[in-house]
Amino acid sequence: MRALICGGNPATWRLTEVPEPAFGPADVLVDVVAAGLNRADLLMRTGGYLPTSDDWDVPVNRVGFEMAGRVRAAGPEVVALRPGDRVMAQTGGACADVVAVDHRLTLPVPEHLSWPQAAGLPSALLTEFDALRNVATLAPNENVLITGASSGVGLVGIQLARVFGASSIVGTTRSTAKASLLRSLGATAVLDTRTRTCAPAEAMDVVLDHVGGPGLAELLRYTAYRARIVQIGRLAGEQATIDLELLAAKRLQLLGTTFRGRQAQELHELVARIRQDLPMLTAEHGVRAVVESTFDITEAEQAAARLAAPDLAGKVVLRLTGQ
Ligand SMILES: NC(=O)c1ccc[n+]([C@@H]2O[C@H](COP(=O)([O-])OP(=O)(O)OC[C@H]3O[C@@H](n4cnc5c(N)ncnc54)[C@H](OP(=O)(O)O)[C@@H]3O)[C@@H](O)[C@H]2O)c1
Known part of the structure; x- marks a missing residue:
């Protein structure tokens, strides 16, 4: 089978023939139809992000963190899935013709989602659902600020905040052109971080911060008393200097989160909870990945260029053949 591999010199992705994965008793073997790309895939090209071998049972140079496809075979412990079932999952080495994934990490692909919409959803859905529900414990009528709101994860964060009953939802961007997309998904206001006018x-009760860097200091000023700031991504850098007096006076909680190194049990519980809510989220409320472009897996370098483009707003998805 073909798999996308990173780590060459120059830093490119190579489509390479590799053996099909073995699958364990709790796994399903999936013929991948489409795989979503993430910023982390781009960072892996230059060593800026290194998955650990503990997180996925695939070599660490395999590209891709999410996919959708059809179950080809299932291990003996898998009772709820059969060959032909449409599934999507966050899993390592997803940009490949075939993946093996624990069935407890899979979500059914809702009928009304296209393959690209399904392939681009799992990472953002897990990240933002976990951040809002479990980390920030968002309550109805609270105000939510989402930085880097036009990112693949941020666009799903806006939609979930709306479904969970947020009162105002403010999205940040550095692009006037992206503001209308943020509003169309549920942002009640858009903040241009270039002008900061x-x-x-x-005052914001919950902040989902995908940008990090020096701008984190300013976010503290926008928060309500006892707000929760969830640090998710560091697009603008890994260092920030913050006003600890403000942090203490407002009794703010600054909470970091990542899926790296999480216990399998915790991930299974998160996916099980999302599986329960999935029809309500996707059918009733129309939550979906915003797919901005698709490429064939053989055009992966063009997809990488699109992923790095400043006017990107939404998901870049690779098409594979497994249907
Ligand atoms: N912790 C977790 O579990 C987890 C899971 C998934 C993703 N993440 C992180 O979340 C972030 C977003 O990931 P993604 O794959 O969704 O990204 P993405 O779709 O590639 O994000 C692109 C957007 O990010 C914004 N952006 C890029 N560089 C920026 C900068 N220097 N300052 C401010 N904004 C910048 C741009 O928005 P504008 O042009 O509108 O400004 C751009 O539209 C990444 O840092 C990623 O590592 C974390």
């Missing part, structure tokens, strides 16, 4: 009208 105005703060959000309301």
Whole structure:
């Protein structure tokens, strides 16, 4: 089978023939139809992000963190899935013709989602659902600020905040052109971080921070008393200097999160909870990945260029052949 491999010199992706994965008793073997790309895939090209071998049972140079496809075979412990079932999952080495994934990490592909919409959803859905529900414990009518809101994860964060009953949802961007997309998904206000001409009208109870860097200091000023700031991504850098007096005076909680190194049990519980809510989220409320472009796996370098483009807003998805 073919798999996308990173780590060459120059830093490119190579489509390479590799053996099909073995699958364990709790796994399903999936013929991948489409795989979503993430910023982390781009960072892996230059060593800026290194998955650990503990997280996935695939070599660490395999590209891809999410996919959708059809079950080809299932291990003896798998009772709820059969060959032909449509599944999507966050899993390592997803940009390949075939993946083996623990069935407890899979979600059914809702009928009304296309393959690209399904392939681009799992990472963002797990990240933002976990951040809002489990980490920030968002309550109805709270105000939510989402930085880097036009990122693949941020666009799903806006939609989930709306479904979970947030009162105001403020998204940040550095692009005037992306503001209408953020509003169309549920943002009640858009903050342009280049001009910083105005703060959000309301104090924010929950912040999903995908940007990090020096701008984190300013976010503290926009928060309400006892707000929760969830640090998810560091697009603008890994260092920030913050006002600890403000942190203490407002009794703020600054909470970091990642899926790296998480216990399998915790991931299974998260996916099980999302599986329960999935029809409500996707059918009733239309939550989906915003797919901005698709490429054949043989055009992976063009997909990487699109992923790095400043006008990107949404998911870049690779098409494979397994249907
Ligand atoms: N912790 C976790 O579990 C987890 C899971 C998934 C993703 N992440 C992280 O979340 C972040 C977003 O990932 P993604 O794959 O969704 O990204 P993406 O779709 O590639 O994000 C692209 C957007 O990010 C914004 N951006 C890029 N560089 C920026 C910078 N220097 N400052 C501010 N904004 C910048 C741009 O928005 P504008 O042009 O509108 O400004 C751009 O539209 C990444 O840092 C990723 O590592 C974390």
